Amino acid sequence: MANHSPEAAKTVEPLKVAKKSSILYSQKVAPYFFVLPFILSFLIFFAYPVLSAINMSFQEVLPGQVKYIGLSNYRGLWNPTFLKAITNSSKYTLFSLLILIPIPLLLAVFLNSKMMVAKNFFRSTLFIPALTSVVVAGTIFRLTFGELEGSLMNTIITSFGFEKQRWLGKEHLAMFTLVTLAAWRWIGINLLYFMAGLQNIPKELYESAEIDGASKWHKFSWITIPLLKPITIYVFTISIYGGYSMFTESYMLWNGNRSPNDIGLTIVGYLYRNGLEQNNLGLGSAVGIALLVLTFIITIGQLKLFGMFKKEE
Amino acid sequence: MKTTEKHKWSMNTVLLLLLFIVFAVFALFPLVTLLIASFKPAQELMRFGLNLRISPDIFSFKNYTYLFTGNSLYLTWYKNSLVITAIFTVLCLFFSSMVGYGLAVYQFRFRNFIFALVLITMMVPIEIIILPLYKLSINLNLINSIWGVILPFAAAPLPIFFFRQYASCLPKDFLDAARVDGTTEFGTFFRIMMPLMAPAFSSMAILQALFAWNNFLWPLIVLRTTEQLTIPIGLATLLTPYGNNFDMLISGAVVAIVPILLVFLFFQKYFIEGMTAGGVKG
Numbered sequence: 001m002a003n004h005s006p007e008a009a010k011t012v013e014p015l016k017v018a019k020k021s022s023i024l025y026s027q028k029v030a031p032y033f034f035v036l037p038f039i040l041s042f043l044i045f046f047a048y049p050v051l052s053a054i055n056m057s058f059q060e061v062l063p064g065q066v067k068y069i070g071l072s073n074y075r076g077l078w079n080p081t082f083l084k085a086i087t088n089s090s091k092y093t094l095f096s097l098l099i100l101i102p103i104p105l106l107l108a109v110f111l112n113s114k115m116m117v118a119k120n121f122f123r124s125t126l127f128i129p130a131l132t133s134v135v136v137a138g139t140i141f142r143l144t145f146g147e148l149e150g151s152l153m154n155t156i157i158t159s160f161g162f163e164k165q166r167w168l169g170k171e172h173l174a175m176f177t178l179v180t181l182a183a184w185r186w187i188g189i190n191l192l193y194f195m196a197g198l199q200n201i202p203k204e205l206y207e208s209a210e211i212d213g214a215s216k217w218h219k220f221s222w223i224t225i226p227l228l229k230p231i232t233i234y235v236f237t238i239s240i241y242g243g244y245s246m247f248t249e250s251y252m253l254w255n256g257n258r259s260p261n262d263i264g265l266t267i268v269g270y271l272y273r274n275g276l277e278q279n280n281l282g283l284g285s286a287v288g289i290a291l292l293v294l295t296f297i298i299t300i301g302q303l304k305l306f307g308m309f310k311k312e313e
Numbered sequence: 314m315k316t317t318e319k320h321k322w323s324m325n326t327v328l329l330l331l332l333f334i335v336f337a338v339f340a341l342f343p344l345v346t347l348l349i350a351s352f353k354p355a356q357e358l359m360r361f362g363l364n365l366r367i368s369p370d371i372f373s374f375k376n377y378t379y380l381f382t383g384n385s386l387y388l389t390w391y392k393n394s395l396v397i398t399a400i401f402t403v404l405c406l407f408f409s410s411m412v413g414y415g416l417a418v419y420q421f422r423f424r425n426f427i428f429a430l431v432l433i434t435m436m437v438p439i440e441i442i443i444l445p446l447y448k449l450s451i452n453l454n455l456i457n458s459i460w461g462v463i464l465p466f467a468a469a470p471l472p473i474f475f476f477r478q479y480a481s482c483l484p485k486d487f488l489d490a491a492r493v494d495g496t497t498e499f500g501t502f503f504r505i506m507m508p509l510m511a512p513a514f515s516s517m518a519i520l521q522a523l524f525a526w527n528n529f530l531w532p533l534i535v536l537r538t539t540e541q542l543t544i545p546i547g548l549a550t551l552l553t554p555y556g557n558n559f560d561m562l563i564s565g566a567v568v569a570i571v572p573i574l575l576v577f578l579f580f581q582k583y584f585i586e587g588m589t590a591g592g593v594k595g
Contacts, residue, residue, distance in 0.1 A: 127585075
């Protein structure tokens with residue numbers, strides 16, 4: 001970035017300056033200069049940490065001394081707590097996919113239809129929860145789903161004649177709360193993705209289908225769904241990543257990662273607990289690598305399922 | 314025939330409207346309860362939880378006056394959040410527009426390779442590298458400093474991707490004209506191409522500022538002393554196993570949303586473009 005000095009001289013004698021500092025004018029050198037911030041950041045803050053995580057996962061890291069212990073950390077992962085964390089993260093991902101793909105997709109189609117009014121208003125309103133931080137959202141949900149009789153959820157269900165519940169104290173209800181929180185924050189975002197996808201579908205397709213006498217359902221299932229496939233795959237992929245790396249939601253609902261019987265413990269929560277709270281960097285790194293492998297396998301599997309690799313060379 | 318058609322239409326419109334009203338209520342309701350709670354004393358919350366009860370005798374601005382005048386650290390956190398968000402957004406946009414532009418405009422040997430690296434970093438959740446990144450930050454003396462929060466994510470892959478897509482659609486004539494005029498390659502980028510990318514900058518500025526403002530996990534690890542915390546981390550520290558400071562938490566949460574909500578109301582278009590940036594090409 002120390003190239004401002006020749007700029008002043010440039011107007012006086014362009015040619016001479018061009019020769020003197022030809023490096024500033026070289027189209028061969030310039031691209032490397034432009035990508036330099038990424039290269040540096042990639043090497044220092046990505047490649048090195050990834051390699052270091054792989055390395056540490058085979059080590060016992062104690063203050064002042066580091067010792068290779070082979071696969072012990074990975075063997076140490078085979079314990080009920082980590083399996084519970086994997087189960088929780090998987091359930092959370094699965095349930096959020098079941099809600100956060102079909103509902104926003106349908107809402108997007110409805111919002112795009114000629115029959116709908118006040119489209120922009122609803123698009124913006126549904127998006128507002130996405131502006132809140134997980135900390136704010138978590139605070140609201142933790143109080144809404146509180147175990148007190150007067151908390152909002154308990155008021156609602158007792159008015160329908162049900163018993164009040166300890167929402168954050170029971171396994172299924174805890175999962176329900178987490179998924180509701182995810183739905184609240186993400187419906188508006190995924191809606192935007194699907195709407196962007198709908199904009200890319202040529203109108204002529206629908207018009208010619210209408211001429212052929214296709215019903216609304218046929219248009220939806222033969223044109224909309226297949227042509228939304230790329231955006232659906234994208235939303236699917238980011239949802240899987242988001243689901244498996246969920247941590248803050250559970251951190252906020254249960255005072256810093258401490259849920260009863262670990263009903264809210266996630267994979268990243270387990271990593272945080274072992275790696276940072278108990279300072280066991282070796283085991284924590286092994287959790288990280290396990291998460292990487294897991295999300296990678298699931299993503300590849302998912303893309304295979306959608307036939308991603310067949311169609312596009 | 315025509316009347317029945319019209320009637321059916323309006324019926325569907327009403328049904329759709331009802332459906333969307335349900336979802337809009339679902340979206341706004343929690344925020345409204347938060348707003349109501351922020352005017353109530355915490356004892357009320359501890360006793361009854363979050364609810365819609367509004368009674369004038371318990372309503373007060375006490376929680377808010379405590380935030381701004383009491384000996385709380387809220388204003389310090391707010392200032393930290395503003396500083397980090399501003400520096401992060403400026404650096405991130407500068408770096409990522411540079412890289413994205415470089416990848417879009419020039420033909421060079423490692424271009425595809427570097428772009429592949431950008432995509433790979435996009436595909437790896439950062440949670441995986443937080444432990445080694447934490448260790449590295451200790452060694453680089455970045456712990457408990459705003460630079461520790463900012464630097465590791467300043468050259469972010471998503472905006473690079475977005476700027477690359479945007480820059481590859483820019484007209485090349487300007488570029489050639491500038492070169493003929495004897496402007497340096499970087500000068501061309503800075504003075505001619507950057508202004509042309511203004512819409513991309515708006516979208517990414519909003520997206521990255523929102524990210525920085527709400528970011529949680531990494532600042533939680535890097536920032537160690539209470540004076541250094543950002544709003545989300547500061548608010549989270551109010552919840553402890555020994556008791557929760559709901560007075561400050563609820564009103565603090567409300568005040569934290571205000572700037573984002575304002576930006577959102579005025580720049581919705583850029584918000585929406587920024588948010589859907591990753592999915593444009595599918």
